[in-house]
Amino acid sequence: MIELTAYNFSFIMMTLITILPALGIAFVNSLMRSLLLLILSFIGVAGLFVLLSADFIAIAQLLIYAGSISILLLFAVMLTPEISINNENSKYFLLASLGAILFLYLMILLITIFDLNQLTGNALNKLDFDNTIEQIGTLLLGKYIIAFELASVLLLFALIGAISIVRSSESDFDVKIKDSK
Amino acid sequence: MSFFNQVFKGPQLAYYFKKISIAVFIFIVIVAGYFFSQLFFDLSKFSQFIFDFVLQRSNYNFAYFTSSIIGALGIISFVGLVLLVGSWVERRVIAKFQIRVGPNRVGPFGLLQPIADAIKLMQKEVLVPAIADKTLFLIPPVAIFLPAILAWGPIPWAPNMSYLNINVGILYVFAVSSLTVPIIFFAGWSSMNHYALLGSMRTVAMMVSYEIPISLSLLSVAIITGTLNFSEIVLWQSTNSIWLGLFMPFSLFTFFFASTAEINRTPNDIAEAESEIVAGYHIEYSGMKAGLFMAVELGNAVLLGALVTSLFLNGWFLFGIEKFVPPYIIFIGKTVAIYLLLIWLRATFPRFRLDQLMNFAWKTLIPVSIINFFVIAIEVTILNQFQSTGILIYIFALFNIFLFLGLIVVWSKIFSVDKFQPEKIQPKFAGEIGGLEAMKGVKSVD
Known part of the structure; x- marks a missing residue:
């Protein structure tokens, strides 16, 4: 059983904020509503980045995906007829669910094989900087x-x-x- | 009694009594204010006290949680106070501009008018259009409050007094305030009203185009201070003893003007152009739902004041007065000054047309901001060669002021929009294009 620390609690909350709207995107009939849920899902991903102490990437996620890409998608959705009505379920429901199950299997494989502690905030904490912006800037304009x-x-x-x-x-x-x- | 009447005639007595009482009142306020300011000079002591108090009785996590909740409540209550007092201030000041009295019936000087307004709005029925998407219709008035309050987080009120002292402060405010755009769009779309949809579409177009000059002006602030943290930007201005608004006046102008477009204030309140699209994206909202949209606009105006204060006007510093007056009082004073400037603009300027606004953003503000940005980048490289900025920074500031004026003149004379338009498009009367006879060919929408 996972110990319920403050970090784990926030992680579970952020995961729920990410996953539940993502499920909603697939199952809601109205395109506009699924777009709103998509923005909520993006915000949840930004929260996950905050928990990884990647402050710049979290803000970039919020700025680019939740703020800008969603506007782009809004204009694209506006061009589709019958935005909010008569969006029937896809014909490829079985195929899509098969793909989803395969993807889940792949993810479980990845999680069990790799040592994730090397890739999470613990690895960042060992390094000697408190400001990711400077690191990203020097890497982008250097290496x-x-x-x-x-x-x-x-x-x-x-x-x-x-x-x-x-x-x-x-x-x-x-x-x-x-x-x- | 007759002697008394000779010295002080009836009206004179009342006159002197009023003057003396006002003087006594101001004296009491100054004395009491001095004692209170000494008591509450450093509010970080109080938060430290609360933190220690909880920490002795529980673990670190709970103490952190409690103090953060109390800090958030402080910001939220400040925003609530601003929303209540701000609407009164705005109505009274605009009434002074228009030689009216303004609200003066409810309470002393009409101070209780906002509360009466709020109660009246809450009593009104919330009408939901029959064909509206009801879930989406009810979310935006509440959701639009989130960015408006979240953006107050990294504001540096005083030394050691900023709720979110994060390294990405400017980006955070920029990112959070960009979340209003989809919310406004959902408000307009879910109303299922053509005017609401048009209003939200043009608001989105305007906000998206004005985010570019804002980001360019913030970029110039970031390269000269070398940080994105609000507190460090304020401290940079005090160590180099120059206000960034003086050093780069064009960035200040760009940020201020483009932000008025972002928050829908006059002269850029295209979202609610009554003469063109009735009321804009919130046309179908009634009662408190419409009131929430109005409140957010007012709160954003004060937030703009706080941002301009901390980025360009040296935050809590004011020529050494900050040693005697609590710094957060100075900060709030500067914020209110910017807010009064916004009210002045609202009372003075007419509204721009949509095409004028878009032309101004894309053909004037963005190219000139890019030039301004490059000039500042060159200056920063020169300044970085020296240990202390010294007098060079003032020379550059003078240069930047002349550059600002020169760019305005050059762009208005040489690169004006009219030069690139082959022929002027004149508005035509209905009679010129065939009058009502021509309209008969157009198919009816119904």
Whole structure:
């Protein structure tokens, strides 16, 4: 039986906040409601990162996933017809549940094989720093500078590509003015 | 009696009595305030006392839990007090601007008016539209309070007096306040009202675009202070004896203006443009549910004051006065000053149009903030070459002020929006495009 310390209690609470909405996403019929549950699930993951004393990654999770990606998904969901009604259950229910069971089996294998104490907050506590931001900054602009720059170039291309796709040609404006007259 | 009447005529007597009583009142307030301030100079003693008191009677975890709960209650009660007093202050001050009296009937000076308003709002019936998504409809008014209160956490009230003294303070506030965006969207969507949906959509668009200039201005604060911790930013300003608002006026302006867009204050309160979309995303909410949205907007305005104070106005320091007055009083004083500035803006400026706001964000604020950011980054590299910043920081501050003015002039004269628009789009009357005859071709929505 697991000892119920404050850490374990918070871990169980955060896990519930993550998993229960994640189950809800799959079983709720309304897309909007499942999106709300998805945001709640993201917040739970941020709480798990806090428990691992990874403060920067927790805030980044909150900022990027709960704050920004959810907005992106909102606009995507708005484009689907019948957001809140008549979302029937998937035809591939059996296949999906088989996949879920296999994934669970894989996770159990991973947890039992690896020594997780090396990967949790205990490993961080042994190291000699109290501020993860400085460590992440020096690593990103030192050891992993090429990957960092490549990622930024990739994002720039994505931005330019999105603008060039969305941008309408000038002839569109002329048509509109003619129509109105 | 006749002598008395000769010296003090009737109205004169009342006049002098009023003056003297006001003077006596101010004197009593100053004396009592001095004694109270000496007693409550360092509030960290009290929290330490509570922590030790509980620790003697139980284990560490429980003591930590209790003191954190008490600290959270302190912040929540402060926010509640701000919501009550703030609405009164806002109405009275705006009434002064508009040469009215304002609420003055309920209680002395109308001070009990917010309580009367709250009771009235609670008594009203909560109407839920028949076609609304009822679960989603009832969540947003409550959920929108979470970011508004969580963001108060890392605010440094005084030395050793900040609830969440975390290394990622600025990012935390930024991340938590970005959670309001989906909540506002859910409020608008679940109402199943076109005006509400339009209001929430334009609010989301505006918030997303104004987060970029805010993050750029916060980035410049972070690179010069070398930290994201609020307390350390305040201490940096005092050790280098300069207010960051003076050192980088454009960042201050960007942060202030863009934050008014984030919290839906005039001149950027596009979310509730009555003339265009009736009331915005909270049109279908009635009673206390609408009141909660209003309260959050007011609380966010005061929160903006606290953020500007700690980031740009040197927090609890004020030219040595902080040795005699409790530092948190100075902090709250600066916060209230920013809040009064916001009320002044609300009373003075008209509302921007949506397209003007978006153009201003994308074509002016973001490019100019990037230029400003690079200039500050170069200055920081130069400053880091020296042991002490000395007089160089004041030279850079002067340079930055001129840069601020120069960039405004350059951007308004040379790179203005009109230059890139091939022809000006003039609004057309219905008669010009064929009048009501043309409208007959349009299919009815019903």
